[in-house]
Amino acid sequence: MVPPAFEPRREMFNGKAGSRLHMPPPKPDDLQRLGERIDEAERQRSQRTKPAPAMSSSGIAFRFATEMVSALLVGGGLGWGIDWAFDHWSHLQTRPWGMVVMVVLGAAAGIRNVMAAAKEINAEMAKKDVEK
């Protein structure tokens, strides 16, 4: 069977166009094989995943550092904001407890982020090892 991608061209090869071009009519087997190869290539093209550029060890270290530091910054900032809000809009004195609690939670979030990043990088490296 000729794959659908070849339907319009088959006539050209088998019929008058083929003889006009002085081309020997190709065997149906060849056509079918070529069609299969094109279909296969198209299937692979749609599934293909780009290989990620390899991460250097300093890149990994930098990634961990930013994850940890930014989580601490966000935690501290939120805590400061909470304290400020209570100070500004109510008579409750939460300072410094909002910041204390949020910095600790930020540290926890940072560790969680670093662990997630480590898991991600591990998976990437394992995938690369398998491909080798």
Next chain:
Amino acid sequence: MAMNPMEQFEVKPILQQPLLHIGGHDIYFTNQALFMCVVVAAVTLFLTLAMSRGRLVPSRTQSMAELSYEFVAGMIRSTTGEDGLVFFPFVFAIFMFVLFSNFLGLIPGAFTVTSQIAVTFALAAVVMLTVIVTGFVVHGLGFFKLFVPKAPFLLLILLVPIEIISFLTRLVSLSVRLFANMLAGHTMLQVFASFVIALGATGGILSLLSITPMFMIIFIGALEMLVAFLQAYVFAILTCIYLNEALHLHEHH
């Protein structure tokens, strides 16, 4: 001779007259604004010129444009699947903008737009806003499930704030990563360049030594090329990963 390695990052107004007055602030047209315009113009020019005579067998510039298209499309497909391709224009615009500003910044004398935390933070904010809006549009209030991991109820009191903080962290880590990489690289280049001048000026045998930091500049310059591409890639793929979470929540975990 200006030896301050941070001088290159100074934002200065180009036109002395302020463009606008908004709420008591004067808005100037700065070198940063100029180079952002240059970057956008360069991307537009590159893509339109490359594709103006679209051929079946592409010329070199055309295949570069097609390569960048394929690269971003493949990136979105592999991280979010086919339905993520709705965001192709968004991710492609961000990728090209960051890539071109990183590379144009490497030209001596040019201003590096992405070495300003204001720019990278604004880009990251746009990405996170898109993620949040997408999440609420696709899942409604179910988007909040993103912050609720599978755990006993008592632990959730502790875990939900942690999840929220770690979600907000992305805003900072996404912007700081790009900004710090660009800042560090360009500072390093400038510092080594000032070594060349300082050693050359001492005279005698030490002048000959000024060739060694020169080799260092070549090496760092090559490294910066890699970093310029890699950071654009990282920014774009993290955008895709965050969009994937907004689209599919925790389905793939």
